[in-house]
Amino acid sequence: MKRDQPTAFTIWFTGLSGAGKTTLSKAVLQDPETKGLRVCLLNAGDLRRKLFPDLRFSRSDREENVRRIGYLAGLLTANGVNTLVASMSPERAARDTVRQKLTHFLEVFVDSPIEICQQRDPVGLYRRFRQGEVSHISGLDDPYEAPLNPDVHCRTDLLSVEACTAQIVAAIMERLGP
């Protein structure tokens, strides 16, 4: 509870719906290596419902969503809370803007081919798209701008959750660890 010099990090999980962002962020939160740290997981879906109900899924609203989540991550990390963000955040420029504002920032590209993501379809997004109920879906009728130089690149179609988690935790400990 000391007001020490904050050195908290932000780990930003970006990728298509179904790529595995939530799964991996929860796995990192539960990993024994991070258990000793003060870590908070921000789930973009929860935040939209609880804090940003005004935002929809237009490009400008998605960019604003990323900006606001970045503001929250800044608030938490400035107070010594390491922050995991699971957010599709398909616009590269919006992610880069957040990166510039946060001190210790790791971009994790959670990557899986869209076909695999569509099979997983954890929140039914792709099914609703096929049924014509939703549009502006990144990877389908809207672009997903993949990171050009992510700090960690997890191929969740090729590696297990455990292996991807180990990749991320190793990056945290190597680059940002206490």
Added chain:
Amino acid sequence: MKRDQPTAFTIWFTGLSGAGKTTLSKAVLQDPETKGLRVCLLNAGDLRRKLFPDLRFSRSDREENVRRIGYLAGLLTANGVNTLVASMSPERAARDTVRQKLTHFLEVFVDSPIEICQQRDPVGLYRRFRQGEVSHISGLDDPYEAPLNPDVHCRTDLLSVEACTAQIVAAIMERLGP
């Protein structure tokens, strides 16, 4: 940076515009007694601009504003960050709802007669009201529902900033201190 059992508190400063909420919350943040704690100050005006630009000043929007700030305070305190909130929050029910959701909660009633607040007018709210530019001003054409049983009652028209700060810090240390 340990993920220890959080015991963080929320101090909620409520009162009219010009009563001294921002002044007192900053003074508590700077007080030598709280310097050793991890403390974050949430300013309602900043949050409206940065995170909740969709909210205006209708009764329902103000209640939603208080709910969202309470959600943020919950996020911070759950991660061990003591949180100071400076928010007019004129609706008693909205404040009470937040109080019920947060574990260690102190309500600070920052109290000054409306005439004194109008003389101070730190953000020009009362001037703009007189000029017909704004309405729904708590204490004038909208009610301010004063706390019935605040944890701390600061009469900022009678006591100095230092004396009020000492009242609040004493309450923190007595009731919620480490």
